Amino acid sequence: MSNQRRAGDTNFIIENNARHVWHPMIDPKVSAENPPVIVSGGDGVHITDVSGKAYLDCTASLWNVNVGHNRPEIKNAIIDQLDKLAYYNTFGNASNPPSIALSALLMEMLEPEDMARVMFSSGGSDAVEGALKLSRQYWKLAGKPEKTKFFSLKNAYHGVHFGGLSVSGGIPWRRAFEPMMPGSFHIDSPHLYRNAWTEDPEELGEICADMLAREIEHQGADTVAAFIAEPVQGAGGMIVPPANFWPRVREVCDRFDVLLIADEVVTGFGRTGTMFGSRHWGVKPDIMCLAKGINSGYVPLGATVVNKRIVEAWDKDDPMAPIMHGYTYSGHPLACAAALANLDIVIEEDLPANAGAVGGYFLERLGELTEYPSVGDVRGVGLMLAVEFVKDRGTKEPFPAFDPYLTAIQKSCMDANVWVRIQANKMIFSPPLVFGNSHVDTAVDAVHAALSRVDA
């Protein structure tokens, strides 16, 4: 059998997954006992596994297939580009047309943020790494070489490279790989459901922004390069900050001359109901990290965009300041061609507006789940939503990750053809932005049924 034919042989696929593949973010023993669902097809908001079972995709894979599966516009753009040139790099004095066309489109879309240049990469972790490195080089060029430290939030997720992991806050992601990069410091997230101070959102926003200010002052602003955060924290718990938090953070960064990096890998291109998550808070970052929704995952792509202030540091004739950073696949023509077609869809179908409207209905319906004793909190914005499960509502004691209760709820939803994701003690909903209210009803009805069954 040819190797290509083997990929279509279901028994071969199932056996060899168990034999050869280590999956991200799971102990291989757990994965051996609970083999993954092998997804082999997708169309719109639905996916199909190798046994032919169909599911409503309530996670858009990993919050990235924003325009839905199997869009002919994107497939045709990739094929057209393949006919011309499958790949050529963008290092030094080489380039390719789709990456240049995409840079122009991104700069148009990011004009309100005064963004001026883009560096492409292969995904979100890469985009974060680029942001961290460019901010350090910026301060060296700006004559303040001691500004090297990074501040971030405790529940942050900024990818898996050493820089991004160092500014990520979740201990489970970091522990096995410690020690992390020196010079990385974390302050508390403005997490309304779980914080030590207040139930008042505004007060919480003030407290957390003040904490950032005090820590920068304590360490010396002349040592701090940047603060990095997600406009809405995703993998760390779907934490929507109070409305005053980001504007206060921008003030703090301005006061101490610290760069503000928005990690928009999940929130970019419409997911929160605005084209970019930081617009939700009316804030202009200095650097933005983009990936996922940039081309809905059809071909891997990431991008780091920087504003005019950063670019000016490179505008001087002297010294020479090569950017010694980049990936073989930075600006991959197929990925950029897919992005151009994808962003046409996002703009023409006004998917940010749809995410806002359908997300509002989704949140309202998820609110019904608080009738179950294990549901501690329901939160989110746009099509970034979570249900948090607790053992005890009074103490908010969370279910441990991989608790059989959580696994049973997930299994029950999957049995009902609704694909959901459990992360730690939360059920995450991040569907394609083309979701409609009827899809929301199917999803929430399945969770209702799962909770009734498992609780009984």
Ligand SMILES: Cc1ncc(COP(=O)(O)O)c(C=O)c1O
């Ligand atoms: C906010 C954020 N930043 C960075 C990343 C890393 O992206 P990737 O998995 O494409 O490397 C993720 C992934 O989910 C993310 O959520």
